[in-house]
Amino acid sequence: MATIGTFSPTKAGGYEGTIATLMTSRKVRFVPNDKKKTEASPDFFVKSGRCDIGVAWNETSEPQDDSEPMDYISVKLDGPEMNKPINAALFDREDGADLVWSRPKS
Numbered sequence: 001m002a003t004i005g006t007f008s009p010t011k012a013g014g015y016e017g018t019i020a021t022l023m024t025s026r027k028v029r030f031v032p033n034d035k036k037k038t039e040a041s042p043d044f045f046v047k048s049g050r051c052d053i054g055v056a057w058n059e060t061s062e063p064q065d066d067s068e069p070m071d072y073i074s075v076k077l078d079g080p081e082m083n084k085p086i087n088a089a090l091f092d093r094e095d096g097a098d099l100v101w102s103r104p105k106s
Contacts, residue, residue: 005099007090014044015090015097019077030056030073030090046077053077056090075099 005028007017015030030044046054054077061070073090088101 001100001102003098004088004101005090007097007099009097017096017099019099026053028053044073046075053079054085059089073097 004021005017005019007015007028007030010016010029013032017028019026019028026048029047031047032044033042036043042055043058044056045052046056054075056073056075059072059074061072063069071092075088075090076085077088078085086101087104088099090097090099
């Protein structure tokens with residue numbers, strides 16, 4: 001897994017930070033979806049400036065062996081310049097959160 005972003009929590013319950021890769025560097029916000037219509041609706045909208053670039057859901061990992069379940073945010077980023085959507089995960093850490101991505105196995 002590669003870290004492609006670092007974020008800080010906001011007072012509104014979201015996150016703000018930067019996604020940085022070899023091809024881009026963008027300021028990004030995770031904005032809580034306060035108007036969820038169904039349980040399947042995203043928990044966050046991912047925005048850069050005024051543009052929507054993705055959606056995200058609160059998730060909990062399945063415990064493996066002796067490990068405890070872990071809370072994280074499942075992220076789907078998409079845009080017209082992408083061949084296909086990017087799936088990533090936002091993991092809290094002591095002083096913020098990291099957005100990580102790994103290439104899907106084909």
